[in-house]
Amino acid sequence: MTDTTTPSAPDGAANPLRDPRDRRLPLIAGPSSMVMFGVTGDLAKKKLLPAIYDLTHRGLLPPSFGLVGYGRRDWSDEDFAQYVKESVSAHTRTGFDESVFEQLRGGLRFVEGTFDDSAAFEKLTEVVGELDRTRGTGGNHAFYLSIPPAAFPQVCSQLAESGLNTAQDGSWRRVVIEKPFGHDLASARELNDVVEQVFRPEDVFRIDHYLGKETVQNILALRFSNQLFEPIWNASYVDHVQITMAEDIGIGSRAGYYDGIGTARDVIQNHLLQLLALTAMEEPISFEAADLRAEKEKVLSAVQLPDDLAAHTARGQYVGGWQGGTEVRSYLEEDGIEEDSTTETFAAMRLDIATRRWAGVPFYLRAGKRLGRRVTEIAVVFKRAPFLPFRSTDTADLGQNAIVIRVQPDEGVTMRFGSKVPGTQMEVRDVTMDFAYGMNFTEESPEAYERLILDMLLGDPPLFPRQKEVELSWQILDPVIEFWAEHLDPAPYRPGTWGPETAHEMLARDGRTWRRP
Template identity: 70%
Template sequence: MSDEVLTGTGTGAAGNAAEEYGSNPLRDPRDRRLPRVAGPSGLVIFGVTGDLSRKKLMPAVYDLANRGLLPPGFSLVGFARRDWEDQDFAQVVHDAVREHARTEFREEVWTQLAEGMRFVPGDFDDDDAFKQLRDAVEELDASRGTGGNFAFYLSVPPRFFPKVAQQLKKHGLADAPEGSWRRAVIEKPFGHDLASARELNAIVHEVFDPEQVFRIDHYLGKETVQNILALRFANQMYEPIWNRSYVDHVQITMAEDIGIGGRAGYYDGIGSARDVIQNHLLQLLALTAMEEPIAFDAESLLTEKLKVLKSVRLPEDLGAHTVRGQYAPGWQGGAKVPGYLQEEGIAPTSRTDTYAAVKLEVDNRRWAGVPFYLRTGKRLGRRVTEIAVVFQRAPHSPFDSTATEELGANAIVFRVQPDEGMTVRFGSKVPGTSMEIRDVSMDFAYGESFTESSPEAYERLILDVLLGDANLFPRHQEVEESWKILDPIEEYWDRNGRPAQYASGSWGPEEADEMLARDGRSWRRP
């Protein structure tokens, strides 16, 4: 087999790759090394003029086409309040691809993709616009051979989810022709608490069956996140020590070095815990702590992740083991930056958290007594997301204390961003005549170990939607269990004072350091 077919990076169209795949009777269709090419299909993006669509979704669609993973007749439909023609929309996509695509721009790929682009102007309550959308879908079925298969991507604020879903139902767009499929893709946040999440799920499920709904958590599309499962369950050396007998604690960090920018309207009243902990960090906790699934499929993964989320136990003293903060004025990147309360559009009395740290425990046999520390924040020291599994110290050391005074705890660190990879930290003797032991690191980086660059998370996730592969998408049960964990913390914070202040460019409020110090531990400095 040629490298071109193996990697999906060659110049051949998707149809050629699929044809070669099917022509060899010796090839096992379960061979995951072969490219997974989407069948006849199209994608409708609501909110196509937003930043997410311009910076992530449209470039991801082009990158998939450029890698030969979309069918030749793939179609892209934009829906927004713009007085555009099809060619205007194609130009917007072209500009977004030129600026943000991961792969090189190739004119022949773009030409084929552009032939399947359509634009429908209108509001979400505009019946005529949805009739035009239905006509566009039917026309693409006839002219591009999409086979009635369409995914509807709701890249819109959550308050519009119910209206868009109801309009799709009303105009027959949610109902697939016989032998075809229709799917809905929903971006977070999935509600702002348990009650709103349940209400949203009920409305969406009135229109689409649960297996038709794909909730996007882009972190689950990242290579390093998927590598957690590969490392644990494809290797014998780690799983035997992945438990309370060897692990001291786990730290999960998502730090940003930017402020809220122009997102005051979205962010204020939501905050870091609702924006990040409820979805991203609790999903990372579940993947780190889950038992081995019986298979790598959506139902098996859901079963094991749900067991973990249902086993999460909150600390008895929320005041001592949770912290929320707001960034204050400070210096970052050599420039003076404002505090959260000085940001445009933020009221001086706002109590929204831009930093959140919580201590959780997983109350089962594997993890009993092992704390999981989760933290996230804006305007922190640097942009980094990582999972650090920190191990207990050796129960006995034959070395003098002076030999090991610079030795820290062993750790396995998954770097989710920005430099995807993994680090194993352990002690090693320093060269010389004396016995002195210090920490050293063994590092694995995706960019250095593999010749093919990692696809963007949205590439993987959009392709999975078109293939109907729900492995990396949280189900509504997981969403509701996550809110059950966070709601009591948010309610406690609402009753108890204002967020602690921390200087921009620091690693958060002092109260967060004190939270770990009470347990005899300290935060890692990534």
């Protein structure tokens, strides 16, 4: 029987034991385990643990995979197994199967302790060693820091003192970091220094879960595998680009994290700027990590802020009102929010890219909570055709052509173009051609965390931003945040709308309007 396991090279290089051209077999992680800090948090409960179970269910983790939870709970291994079972039962994508869970259960361990408890880290060292002996994990261990960045120095120091960060010959140790990667450029550099004192740069995996979404990866396929799109993907044909990330919910129970951070730091610095980079980058030599990252970094290096930040950025905060038939509170009335907080729940800005491809094409980014609906999309809006053969009345109802990449929730691509209305008159109106993942592929798209966790275990880094990308993103955003703090308080907007009037005025100054998704 052919062995389909795929052990990864310790330095994250391409695995010599498999031919990347062979698509018949899925990539399967080799012997390994994961130690998860923050395992009792919402992210682990709703996303990380279900993703690990779904990977097991799909046969993409080795049967001997180990998962170690680290936390303050007074739990036995059996208590932890019950917690994992409840989490995956409630949130699994692939459906709960008792036999699959029993396979995963064999590798579940729990270590009780705080981040400053050296004895607990000694116990963790023993548990990791026990997994090597009894489960055959081969010294390959990943440490997932699903914890606040302020705790990184302490945890990294403990990992170093206990020797858990050091791999033996032929094995690997990796660390996974969740956003936010700092709160500005200086803190991002400090955070990186802390982590890279303990782990090699190539062993640090920064997770931006948006990069694991199928539709985000499809941007590259759409652009570079189709002659239909790439020749017109430039300033000669494109009028502007809109990137939107809207949520129809408030901050919920995230006041402790969100207040003082705000929408710009929370999602524009990472998610939206990554989407901009993928949309605007040049064709890479290959899709290997170094080539892909190099092109994204070129784009981020070329991003320019407008001279007048007051006119070309907008900042908002939702007030109370009605949304979807339910009365909702204002941001300032949410639990844990100070009554004089100036944290924005909506942010928008214009960015320009100083390259030959995009000269003169504005990129408009917006994100917010309590907006009209939950949607993330990239809209490439094209310049108007000359309409020379048509009378003005023939094309009165015709808008601009657009390609809209829908990232969530209904993943797909829509093309908007003009078509003649049936009848004896020449009348042209907008029509749409729609591609939806759910209607064209029988396999359901995996959750982003499934793809990213598997890639990390395989040592495959293209979907993980490296430190230079993080720093370039902060260099773009920091001047905006500083300007807002001194000159621009958030404007109010009602729940269920598309942000404050200042955001609409921002585009109106350029003779444009926001799309209504």
